[in-house]
Amino acid sequence: MKKLSFLLALLSILLYSCKNQDLLDPQTSTTLNKESTFADSVLTMRFMYGIYSDVSFTFSYKRYEGIFAGTDEGAGEGWGTLSGPTQPFVMTSLGTMNPTQTTPYIDAWNIAWRNIRRSNVFLGNVKNSPLKPATQELTMAEVRFLRAWYYAILLRNFGGVPLIGDKLFEPSDDLNIPRNTYAECVSYIISELDAIANVLPIEHLPQNYGRITKGACLGLKARVLLYAASPLFNGGGVSGNPELKALTSYPDFNPDRWKQAADAAEAVIKLNKYMLMEDNVTAPGYGFSRVFLTRVNTEYVLPGMLAPNKTLENRLLPPSRGNNTVESMPTQNLAEAFGMIDGKPIVDGGPIAKSPMYAATDPFKNRDPRFNYTFIYNETPWYNNTTGKKDPIFTYDGAARDGYNVVKNSTGYFWRKMMSDNSAQNGGSNTDRCFPLIRYAEILLAYAEAKNEMGDVNTAYEQLKLIRKRAGILPGADGLYGLTAGLSKDDMRKVIQNEYRVEFAYEDHRYFDVRRWKIAPFTQNQTIYAMKITKTGNTYTYAKVVATPSGNANHVFVESNYLFPIPQTEINRDKSLVQNPGY
Template identity: 25%
Template sequence: MKNKFQKYLFSLCLLAATPSFTSCNFLDIVPDERAQEEDAYKDYNAARGFLYSCYGFMPNPLNGPSGLDLFTGDEVVSPWEHETFANFPKGNFTAANPVISYWNTLYGGIRQSYTLKKNLHRVPDMRGEDKEFQAELDFLIGYYHMLLFRCYGPIIIVEDEVDITTDPSNYLGRSSLDATVKFIVQKFDEAIQSGALPDRREGESTGRATTVIAKALKAYTLMYYASPLLNGNAKLAGALKNVDGSEMISATYDPNRWVEAKNAYKEAIDAAEAAGHKLFTEVNPLLMQNKYPKNETLRTLRMLNSTKVVHNPEIIWAKAGDEGPYSIQFKSMPYVSNTVWGGLSPTLTMVRRFYTKNGLPYNVDPANQGKSEFEVVNLTVDNATVEFANETDAMIAMPDKQTPRMNLDREPRYYAWIAFHNGLYELRNNGGYTDANGFAIPETYADMRNKLVVTEFNKEGNCGRKNRSSDYAPAGFLNKKAVHPDNQVRSNGMTMNERGWSMIRLAEMYLSYAECCAEAGDDAEAKKYLNKVRERAGIPTVEASWALVGKNPTGKELVDIIRQERQIELYLENHNFWDMRRWLLADKYFNVKPKGMNIEGNSTQDFAKEAEINVQRQFLDAHWLLPIPAQDINNNHNVVQNPGY
């Protein structure tokens, strides 16, 4: 059951869940009539409700159809190119029609936070929590500025409640990038140093600000600031000038930014671990009834993003809320008519990012040299069963069938998160996957019946396109990440297990810290924290893996390895959209049509070929930053538009 805070927050998110998000502002949530405003300060409960409403401006990271950063990178492709989110990979967004814009929403949250902060003294009895409320409001002001900074670069800094009678000629303009980051860090520091926030929250206050969350977001801000997009990007610096012609972004690279980000991340990690956060390494058997996968490493990885916050010590900050029928779980499970949609399909680019069982890129591993990844292999009990970390063997595919070679001898995260041709999808089938639909499991493996399905992606296979124009897997793979193995699919519905959606988790912080260390020249520390994630993932250390090809990665090579690890570990967790931008790689990966398997092939031989997927993909120079809505530029002549819009 959701706590009161999350219930309140979820109801506010429903109010804000429109495709553009641009109409949500202070007046949508708090009426402007004087008597009603007075009611907001009449007692503690009213003030707490007002505080909770200030959290209600947070974007919903789990909103599939209208989410900015969940399905919009190069990780997956789907048949739902008509949905709102698809305008971003297509490049169909402009200042006149930004499609999904947080500009007004987040400034509305900032204004509302300042309003409560200014009037909190009027509440007659704050039960000793007034300083905590003030610290949370400072946190939210910093957080909303940080989200704006990530979207738009240099932004308008709002240091106090804005007077609505301000003459338009005196409207605030955009500050420099340096001033923007300095202000965001300052607000997080004020929240941290207040001494009023706890290090961790449980029960009814789960989801509210903590010092650990504030430290993690401060570090993330500094890492983004240090990254190539905003650090020494002469092209962007030359194109983005303020109204008076002054520089908004420096064209000079500053290596010390990485040092500052590194130090901030170490402080955040130390605080998180001191508060009891640790990597998720064990699944409580009471929380997962499905006995598959049996291998403990695979079970852990499969449940990593499917376990509620209270049972997952890795989660630093999570967003609660019902997913609805069009987000990640419904879109990922094998198709059943009018029940689940079977179309969230990892691209061949994403599939190739996953390592081999030796912890190396597929094309680097000596075991694959001279062998085609598309070679069709006969599956046997031996090659369809793998062992990780000396644990119980894991069956990863169905013997006596065939699959492309690329699906064999991969790392545990591949088998936990990717469904491939004649591989296994762990679900508690409850009549949705019938023998008549091709989901029969041979009697030899009767124990597996009703606990998993075999996925066939050739055209007439049980997960194939057949004659459907929608609800199929365009790349010939399906996503399994964040899909609970205990979901029960019926012929006329589905029993879905809910969980909090992680917005910050410890493994992400480890990888961010490792990246900052490597960029700052501290390779030893970078490898130490990189290996923490690799160890949990069931692969060798970076040193052991690369020794197989006679290398000991350092410098830029190590940075690239950390980036690949991040793309694997944080697959489908709202990072790819931003990481590719801050690394200046989006023009390479987002400006090409995705590729997958030949889903029009009827036989495995015909299926096992690379095929380009016929969808529009476009990434322009303008797209490194998002457009400020044209109406706001027209209303405030002191604000300049981002380049290219």
């Protein structure tokens, strides 16, 4: 573990860098030549760790370098305080993306291609290294996974892309490379994962924690196949042009794709390696909170490695905990997706009846315990460096430091998820966390979703009960953890979709989920709301209000935004590339 963290810290001396260059360009510069790099076992391994170093580059707040905002703000989960019209999350929120304004998506294109090239350099040269044959075989499998991971990022963001295999381009090569179809890209990624799954270990030695395992390989396969089975890609492409449709989805619907996704998720389950991190004894849902604050745990299928840090605490906690500028805050829209501790929602109209426990006059009481570990809300206790103990954070209108009228663009909430209440920007301890790139809860929900779409609603019930039990939701007299008995497939689908929203808030899922489900026109054409609390004496009054500034509060979804555009510079450079529909 320490060894990996050390190696990941050596990014300043990475051997190959394609940044700010055409990533299919054969003339990419190097700081050391291939011969000297792969003649040395330490440099060879360091090169591989360089490919690892970008594995979490799209995750949540990390997606846009320099600002703490990402797809969460574009999906209405978060409210970015940097509200200019060219901010990437504003463009994804307001439907103003275009191929020339690249900030919302350029890193997803450039960094993925950079690492695909790095992977090919490694795979083409590692056999010349002094590494032992067994180590060569293992590292090649790891790098093939990483290459598949970066291709999967491209596929999720852009649809079909050029598949270059193991090719390393030379100056004389023809660089006009057409896009492969969506089906071809899925097939390639799955074939790569299948080829290496049995080479990869179930787990590495403790000092190598964070390196790719068989579970990570099967987990990525499950995710790719789940997306491929989903309405947007399973024959539901948004273009009537046959060529464009083939580039961005399968041409026709095939229900068997749901079975493929279910089988892939089940393969991870059958490894008997992973389990939900559960602790409802310390406090309801406490295990859910510990997942993100425990480096080595039973739930991480693929962790994105980090050294102990206070990165989130430094940028997202309220001013009273040391931050002058809070760059993202959760929305009331997201808060309303969380139900009560009885597992029932706080609103009417869905497949599960509204909870009798909810009271609008005391909206934070008896909520789904995941609510308490996702949001900082009025009177949440948190480490205070001034007093050295946990004091309440006050968010009501008029509160001195963190009040609704004081914090710029306040939503009445601050993020808590993935953060430690023993830490603040101006004091406390570092947090021992990793990025949850793939965790076991995703596998269980993917299995539930795929099985439900196959008509096996009972299996979906069982997976949701596991998720909700770990969350600290009460089982109820019927043992259904708030679920209504006898749900239809359509109603269960709605429940599953909301469970994704609650379980994976602020984890880079929602933006892509609503698109793959093709519900974005209904969920993303929305007004963003805040919670404004006023205090009279010792009494609080709660009001749902439009978030400010109001010009960005009315989110817009346009059909072209199901996928990101391919950068216009790439279209101009490679005349064989075809732009995505609507751009």
